[in-house]
Amino acid sequence: MQSIDNRVNIFLKDVSDHILSSKYRFANLRFDDDTNIYSDEINIMIKQWRVNLIEIYGLSIIQEQLDSFAVLKEWGKETVDLLVNLNLTLDDAIEEVRFYRNMIGNVIKDKAKEVNMSLDVFYEAISKFDSVVDKAIHWLSLSYTSLYSHRITMAETTAFELSIPVVKITSNIGIIPIIGVLDTQRASQLMEKALEAGSEFNLNYMIIDLSGVPIIDTMVAHQIFKVIEALQLLGIETRLSGIRIEIAQTMVNLGIRFTARTFSSLHLAIQDIL
Numbered sequence: 001m002q003s004i005d006n007r008v009n010i011f012l013k014d015v016s017d018h019i020l021s022s023k024y025r026f027a028n029l030r031f032d033d034d035t036n037i038y039s040d041e042i043n044i045m046i047k048q049w050r051v052n053l054i055e056i057y058g059l060s061i062i063q064e065q066l067d068s069f070a071v072l073k074e075w076g077k078e079t080v081d082l083l084v085n086l087n088l089t090l091d092d093a094i095e096e097v098r099f100y101r102n103m104i105g106n107v108i109k110d111k112a113k114e115v116n117m118s119l120d121v122f123y124e125a126i127s128k129f130d131s132v133v134d135k136a137i138h139w140l141s142l143s144y145t146s147l148y149s150h151r152i153t154m155a156e157t158t159a160f161e162l163s164i165p166v167v168k169i170t171s172n173i174g175i176i177p178i179i180g181v182l183d184t185q186r187a188s189q190l191m192e193k194a195l196e197a198g199s200e201f202n203l204n205y206m207i208i209d210l211s212g213v214p215i216i217d218t219m220v221a222h223q224i225f226k227v228i229e230a231l232q233l234l235g236i237e238t239r240l241s242g243i244r245i246e247i248a249q250t251m252v253n254l255g256i257r258f259t260a261r262t263f264s265s266l267h268l269a270i271q272d273i274l
Helices: 004-021 023-032 040-060 065-085 090-114 119-163 184-200 218-233 245-254 266-273
Strands: 173-179 205-212 237-241
Touching (some): 004 023, 004 040, 004 119, 023 090, 040 065, 065 090, 065 119, 090 119, 173 266, 184 205, 184 218, 205 218, 205 266, 218 237, 237 266
Parallel strands (some): 205 237
């Protein structure tokens, strides 16, 4: 009498061969499914991806788990690239994985009925397949998260470069125009940008223009103090421009006094230096 492991292997080989020989037909089933929401153009581009997924499922049934998982890891990365190119979401891809999970699960069940497979053998077969699908979703989610974390980091870097620009208006005068809320994080970034630009451009004067800043609190004022002091250590004099009435009133009420000279407009700050 054959061992359960041997019967499982024979059964899985039969199922795998059936899936691989039917992969193109199975891929087309999704096009006819009522839940299919993709356009014809996307369906054409995603068809080969579906074929690859079915092929991975079919081979994974008879492969060692570690081999299957290695293939799924690469598949996850390629799938994320496809999702981005087609403007599809992670939910779209997981829905595809689930669709073919159910379909191939039914194939395994029907094959088990055909050969009157015992419950033990069927359980071993379906458990192995489920572990592969779970790993597919795992690598898909991991790759998707990794890609978008990288994109967010790049976007934040770009936003930082644009949010605190340094404009050199003469050979020795630079201006940092700030627009929007100057919170403690942006104030810290102001320090980095001011020192980098002051050193790189060999400036003697730096004007920090606050015309576009709606309000300044004690935390932000403290950060600006530190920027002024750091620039002084580099031999750079600082001017603050754009001190509007409401900001001036807030500064008085909070007892804030800057060590640098302040001006109501950028024009006056430049005129003072010149």
